[in-house]
Amino acid sequence: MLAVQNIINDVRSQGDAAVVDYTNRFDGQNYTNAEAFRVSPDRLKASWDELSPELQASLKTTKARIEAYERSILYQDMIGEEISYVYHPLEVAGFYIPGGKALYPSTVLMTVVPALVAGVTNFVVTTPVFADTSITFAALYLCGVTDNVFAIGGAQAIAAMAYGTETIPQVDKICGPGNAFVAMAKRLVNGDVAIDAIAGPSEILLYVDDSIPVDAIVYDIFAQAEHDQAARTFLLCESQSFADKIAARIEALLPTQKRRDIIQASITNNHYSIVDTREHLIAILNEIAAEHVSIQHRDQDEIVAQVQYAGAVFKGYYAMEAIGDYVAGPSHVLPTGGTARFSHGLTSNDFRTANAVINxxxxxxxxxxxxxxxxxxxxxxxxxxxxxxxxxxxxxxxxx
Amino acid sequence: MLAVQNIINDVRSQGDAAVVDYTNRFDGQNYTNAEAFRVSPDRLKASWDELSPELQASLKTTKARIEAYERSILYQDMIGEEISYVYHPLEVAGFYIPGGKALYPSTVLMTVVPALVAGVTNFVVTTPVFADTSITFAALYLCGVTDNVFAIGGAQAIAAMAYGTETIPQVDKICGPGNAFVAMAKRLVNGDVAIDAIAGPSEILLYVDDSIPVDAIVYDIFAQAEHDQAARTFLLCESQSFADKIAARIEALLPTQKRRDIIQASITNNHYSIVDTREHLIAILNEIAAEHVSIQHRDQDEIVAQVQYAGAVFKGYYAMEAIGDYVAGPSHVLPTGGTARFSHGLTSNDFRTANAVINxxxxxxxxxxxxxxxxxxxxxxxxxxxxxxxxxxxxxxxxx
Structure with a gap:
């Protein structure tokens, strides 16, 4: 914590020079000044042009679905005779887009598009991507975010957005996931600017009946498990025989998975239970308040109506989590570790503020x-x- | 910070015993066990019965106005064909009601009533009030909150609500203002439970034209100043002559004020400015993003329409802040120190959580x-x- 606080203090007091210094030291760059880490509009456009037409179309489909959903839930001003409640978009929104082992253009869309729908017009993006072009850059280009994109990462990027430097504008809110240093930096600047949330390991709670194809559920579990070694699944089912079938197919299919090392490690975090009564099931669902709750069950309507606390609920066989991670519409930035009991997934409304007008x-x-x-x-x-x-x-x- | 973290750790590991111990040590009590600090429903009722009919009526008027306003802004579920967005009240809400130099029943109403409107049914209240009866207890009784009220305060009360003890139920969110130890404790438990906000010193920005009665504005300034020594006013006006009149009347009226010591100390924090252009005014308003913005000006409609960032906006001569602090309707728990740029005052919606249902x-x-x-x-x-x-x-x- 002290190390991260020192980075923040240095960026606050020395601005660009500290960002350059820490980026060269931690990320192996040779930046000589701040302009060196600015990603030009041309690089962003080149990244987009480089994508296959199919991938361009997939990103466009995803963006359109996120937009349509976010518009449908955007709060409207309440204009009363003497008291009104009015919404305003944040003036400047900041985004941290991870860029380590993998690139996640879906995270660009799932964070930036809600801000666009909210009416935000000033964006600052930091991402530790040092390639000439990337699919992350392409997704930003698709969103029309071409100014103030900076190829920097870590705690220094969070500090730069929180307090501003000569080159990097100060933002009002910082969104997006990152590693432990990024998470700690977000925690420390929280209050000086807003942050979305501190994300913990990803998790899913699946409740399935015995008629669901076993392999579909196994792939749902693998999809959860392949995120990282801390990911986990709570599988609730109706019979031991179904649970046994799942276990057998996990064993059979694991060796064929491309990300089998990560999956093998993280499935050791899983919990499998047989649930006997509906009351017991509902109590477990609301107590765990999982990030993803997937109900694939003949009584799914009735069950989902009783779920109070969840990051997002995926109802039915065709609404598996993986489709929600990409193209359903709601953001995949969701509360983890039971925090859905008191917080919600990212939406367009989180990029607005509001006030009463008392007259x-x-x-x-x-x-x-x-x-x-x-x-x-x-x-x-x-x-x-x-x-x-x-x-x-x-x-x-x-x-x- | 370390001292507060130690208190939290002790309450987490030793439960009631630590709460009893710290309360006896810091608050001069002689509690022998946890039941000793439970405030009985009888004591709450006696507190209500003891109030004058006029004060009872004032509390009822205030409660009714808060309820009406909060109902008018409560979000409704968005039910879509395949994707819905649904709201659920928090399961358990926790409240910290200060009880030091003064008692603030208005803060009880301004925090508890929004939770009632949200549909919360389980309340935990901690307040360092050790009298047999109090107006704080009376306000709780009026709200129907008669279980789980505990006469404890400080960091130990925050820790007890955040993690639960044998006697004090764990809550999902902690609301309400407190001293520096309470604020630090809230900061440290944030994430394990939700918190409303960390309140800084209270502030008002006033913009008035030269036709407004000078004494009314002087009392608006005194009302702000009497909160505590860190309170402050930004007064923007159109002419030096009006500013001079204000200064003269402040000097003349100050000696007659009951809370003149606090007022005298805190008015040294004030800023007075002459604003020349409308553009300049709007820029200042949105940059400062004050907790309270009071516009009493012939062009107030036009000006207020351009305010984007404020805790709450008080438009017009009859909507002075003091009436908003009590009976207008919107909660007086508002973002301070410019945080209105990215956060909003407490509402009923802050006692709900929400999730998408994807089908x-x-x-x-x-x-x-x-x-x-x-x-x-x-x-x-x-x-x-x-x-x-x-x-x-x-x-x-x-x-x-």
Whole structure:
């Protein structure tokens, strides 16, 4: 924690010079100045042009579905006679796009598109991608984000977005996953700027009936397991015989998986249970409050209606998590480790802020002022009382 | 920070015993066990019965107005054909109600009523009030919160709610202001449970025209200043002569104020400016993003329409902040220190969580699966690809 705090302090006090220094030291670059890590609009466009037409079409389909969904849930201003509640997009949104072992253009779409739908117009993106072109850059180009993209990563990138440097604009909120240093830096700057969440290991809770094809569920488990070694699955089923079939097919299919090393490690985190009653099932679902809850069961409508706490609920055989990770629409940035009990997945509304506008009229003032005065007095806040009381005279200007 | 972390660790490992111990040590109590700090329903009722009918009526008026407003802004489920977004109240909400130099029943109403409107049914309240009866207890009684009220405070109260003890139920979210130890404890448990926000010193930005009665504005400034020594006002006006009048009346009226010592100390934090252009004004408003923005000006409609970032906006002479602190309706728990640029005041919606329910049908699956498969492959997540691809066979059960 101290090391990360030192990086943040250095970026705050020395700006670009510290970002250059830490990036050269930790990421093996030879940047001489901050302009060297700016990703030009040309590089972003070249990344897009380089993609196959099929992959371009897939990214466009995904973007369109995310947009349509996010528009459908975007809050509308509540305009009341005397009190309104109004929304405003954040002025500047910052994104951290991981770029280590793998590149995740889907994460670009799942974080940037909600911000676009919210009405955000100023974007800052940091990503530790040092290649000339990349599918991450291509996804940014598709989103129209071509200014203020910087090929930097780690805690120094988070600090630069939180406090700004000569080159990197200060943002109001930082979104996106990262490694342990990134997560710690986000935790430390939280409050000075907003952050989306601190993501823990990914998890899925599957509840399936005995009629579901075993191999489909095995691939759902493998899909969860291939993320990283800390990923895990809670599999709830109705009979031991079905659980045994799953176990047997996991063993049979594992050796054929391309990411079998990661899968083999992470499936040791899995929990398999037989659930006897519906009450027990619902209690488990809401207690675990898993990031992904996948219900593939003849009674799925009834069960899902009782789920209160989940990152996202995937109902039915054709709504497996993997399709939700890419093209269903809702963001795949979801609360983990039971935090769905009190937090929700990223949406367009998370890129807005809101405030009440209170416009009490003279007649209403006359009705409610006595209550306000009495409470102020009871709390010993006498100037509050006077500030209310003094307005018993007429209004100074032409107000209803 | 270390001291607070130690308190939290002790409460986590030793439960009630640590809460009793710290409360006796820091708050001068002689509790022998945890039942000693439970506030009985009888004590809560006695506190209510003891209030004057006028004060009871004032609390009821306030509660009714908060309820009406919060209902008007409560989010409704979005039920889509294949994707829905649904809300659920938090299972257990926790409240910290300060009880030091003064008692603030308005804070009880401004935090508990939004949770009631959200549909929360389980409440835990901690408050360092050790009297037999109090107006804080009365406000809780009015809200129907009579179980799990505990007369404890400080970091140990926050830790007890965050992790639970034998006597104090674990909560999902902790709301309410407190001293520096409480604020630090909230910061440290954040993530294990949700917290509302870390409140900084209170502030107001006033923009007034020259026709507003000078004394009304002076009392608005005093009302802000009487909170505590760190409170502050930004006063923006149109002419030096008006600013001079304000300064003269502050000097004249200060000696007559009951809380003059606090006021005298905190008005030294104030900033007074003459604003020349509308553009300049709007830029200042959105840059400062004050907790309270009070616009009392002949062009107030036009100006307020351009405010993007504020804790709450008070428009007009009869919507002074003091009335908003008590009876307007919106919660007075608001973001401070510029954090309104990325966060909002407490509402009923903050006591709910939400999740998408994704129910992709077979026909939609056929349309979007290829895009999902291609992106999974591009990201090297081959089991994701297989989990999507394997469902090209027929559905196992009767699903549309």
């Amino acid at each position: 009490i009229q003279h007649a209403t003032y006359d009705q409610i002022a006595p209550a306000g005065e009495l409470l102020a007095e009871a709390e010993g806040l006498y100037a509050h009382q006077a500030s209310i009381a003094i307005r018993k005279a007429e209004s100074p200007y032409d107000e209803k | 992709i049908q077979h026909a939609t699956y056929d349309q979007i699966a290829p895009a999902g498969e291609l992106l999974a492959e591009a990201e090297g997540l081959y089991a994701h690809q297989a989990s999507i691809a394997i469902r090209k066979a027929e559905s196992p059960y009767d699903e549309k």
